[in-house]
Amino acid sequence: MTLLAWGFDGLLLLGLLGLAWKALNSTDLFSAIALFIAFGLLMALVWVRLEAPDIALAEAAIGAGLSGALLLAALARLRGMEGNVTSNTGVEEAPNNIDARLVQWLSAILLLPVLFGLVYGVLSLPGNAVGLSAEINANLAASGVSNPVTAVLLNFRAYDTLLEVFVLLLALIAIWSMGSIQFNRSIETIGKTSLETTSSVLDTLVYLLVPVLMMVAAYLLWVGAHAPGGAFQAGSVLAAACVLLLLAGWPLHRLLTAMRLRLLAVAGPVVFVSMAAYSLIAEGALLQFPPEHAGTLILLLETVAALSIAVTLAALFSGGQGQHE
Template identity: 50%
Template sequence: MRKIKLKILEKKPSLFTRLTLGILMFLLAASLAYAVWSLPTQALGLSAEVAKNVEMSGVSNPVTAVLLNYRSYDTLLELGVLLLALFGVWSLGGVSANKSSFVNPILDFLSRFLVPVFILFSGYLLWVGGFAPGGAFQAGAVLAAAGVLLFLNDWQLERKYSGFSLRFVLVLGLVLFVAIGFGFVFLDRVFLEYPPQLAGGLILLIEAAATLSIGISLAALFLGRDPSVKSDSKIDTGVHK
């Protein structure tokens, strides 16, 4: 194989610039290190509060309790950020990836074998998140990896699913989260507060929907263009070559 040189042509910045910036960064690092050094070596933070209320949260893994119960605003807004990033990528039009007509039998077999395992593992991580490390984000990322594997194998979403069905799954996590959050407002509770006896089931329901949404969103981010737009219609970039 030919040796590939992918060097970019970039002029090395002058010694003066590098030195000045280096000294500035060193001063920044030193002052930050001093700030961390002067903090107390023992600090409980919020761990006592987290541990005290974990029975009421519906799950026994403290991180999942924080993510889906105590600070569920974060998770809710995070799902929104993910959607916004996806809309940003879609609005850029995207470059249609070159499709090779050649199907590699090894890759084909590997993806047929691995994708079901990924989906199974994603479900496992979702379930285990209630009482051990795991949860919606990790499960969603594994699901996205399955999607990436399929896209790398030139798999295409069928057109009948790429319109409404795709968008429905993309917003499912966010919509369900908000719906459940608001649902209990009418039962004399604040937004995103769940009754303790129902919390476990509700968290699992929200997490399942969030896993689907996160997984599909991340995989769509990798694809880089709206699958419902025809791949051969190139968007005019406005530049005359």
């Protein structure tokens, strides 16, 4: 049995390294993206093998699913800009060949210290680390949830999650600052060529899948209190539903007008910060929840955060800012 597990893990590792190498080395951007998506799926399996189902869920939904959609959308726009569908190699083009080499070598040299730092970090780990799981389990009752991962993310170290939510918002602002495309207009440039007139099959798929996705998102949000799941997983599943709707040409921009899009995107960070400020004043410590209300507060936080994450990810995919009424 252990031999089988070793063999499986070995295959997984080799596949991961092979896919990473091919994805970095591929000159065709489309196959690089396809390889990256496959890499994300294998990575999710690795997290399953490491018995971290929370991260596996997030990796499958964000790493393989949404990042892939994001990259493909970016590629579609790049090709639209170039006007020439076939010239997508970048590295191979003659005039900036030397520049590309230089960049490769420079980044390799700059990455070397990082590599040494990582190796040093791994080697200097204490041999018999006990971790914090005993302490977490001892305090789990006070956290308001029974899933230790959620307890850490939303209670014991909630400021980590607070910062993550702000990173997402920052990414959205960065993308919006680069130019303004309208929320729905931007999608037309992606989907126009192939999806335009094939609506009946796509519409049926949307009719059947979107309710299921919404239910799965709600389930993940709810189950996060006592099993793998939570705001990020739920948010990314909901974002996937939005992406599906956008690709199928549904008028999502009428629901998510410019103002609503902005309000929803900042709702999570705002609720998080106000809760942090309140707990700082009332409890004397940042994001310290009173144990008797912790469960409710965490669910509230996660619900708002999941909505913000979903809207932010969908807006990242579309690149658009929403229409003014």
